[in-house]
Amino acid sequence: MPDPLATPERINQLVEELVPELVELRRDLHAHPEVGRTERRTTDLVAERLRAAGLSPHPLPGTGLVCDLGPGPVETGRRRIALRADLDALPVADSCGEPWQATSGKAHACGHDVHTAVVLGAGLVLARLADDGALRTGVRLVFQAAEELQPGGALDALDAGAMDGVAQVYAVHCDPKLDVGHVGTRIGPITSASDAVTVAVTSQGGHTSRPHLTGDVVFALGQVITQVPAVLGRRLDPRAGVNLTWGQVQAGSAHNAIPATGAVRGTLRCLEARAWEEAAKVLREAVEHAVAPYRVEVDVQHHRGVPPVENDAVATRLLDAAARDVLGGDAVALTEQSLGGEDFAWLLTRAPGAMARLGTRRPGGRTYDLHQGDFRVDERAIGVGARVLARTAVLAGSADREGHAAPA
16 A cells, blocks of 8 residues: 555645745747757756756757666565656747746747646656655656647657656646646547658649649649548548548649649548557548549658547546545546547557646636647646656555555
8 A cells, every 4th residue: 555654634734835946847849949959048947946856867869868766676576656747848939928938939828838847846756755865666757749740749758768667657738728736537549640741643734724634732632632532431440530621722823724743632540559550551441442543643742640548447546546536536527539630649549647737727718728828827737647647656656556545
């Protein structure tokens, strides 16, 4: 069972002491956003605070870092519990209207500044518990780069050994539809696979009065736009949530000329990993059949992004229990599946784990959208997330193989 020195009350007390510092850190990061693989200042700030706590962070190649704390596998005979944060911002202009609004043309419009402060706070609390001898299993903090760049900086972290010796991994993600003080969880897929698709069509071009003498690029693209999503919906299991949506069409420059080239671009999303594996073959076949009658050349570029985040059942139950311990019994809600992509999924290919949605909406306030420059959060979410992840690490580190842990 968890050590009595690692009770929910003790964790809440330690987090509360850190909240003012964590909020200031988050505001600093928000004012100085760095996009994927350029997060040098962000990495340095996190490393500096970890070193000040007597810890020894290790840089990942490029940007990002990992930091181990608590007893090691030799002492416990158990692999570590990992907590993950993403560091990067987005290349959108910040319009949050706060004194810490960024002026660089970049913005933490997905809340990664919050994620970083949450995991740092949880790590500092767990380090205190480790100093008291109250941490039964070691913990690894993973601060990774480039979550927003497909296929994701998580792959770089994996290549550098960030998940070596890890038994379970946990994370939170800001949810502006959920009130602060609450978290949303779900067993199974919680996010989607997300791929980029480009279909380029070429012919010799011609005059619109003589379409029978050339390959009609525009008409062929029209068939791709309308037919291919329908084919995917019939060839792949509809329960897998396959969705192909086009976002860009380019062809022609004159109303009376059939162009020689054209392209359509979009995203292919899928909630189920097996269907995601099948989708590439079905997509290519559907495109080729759609344009076959029209005497055009076609090139399909399918850039695999990230797999879906599939929350492990045992890990999700531990996360639920931790949230109820530190926030109260009504704090956990069943969250919806999202078609957004998240490279945390790559870490789950190495160890089971779970991601929770962290409520960032001020009760009664506006619901802000992610990836928009005016995105704002209720900063009380930082303490909430730190409490949840710290308690999760304690429970996961003291659980048996079935995930059972008696409350302290």
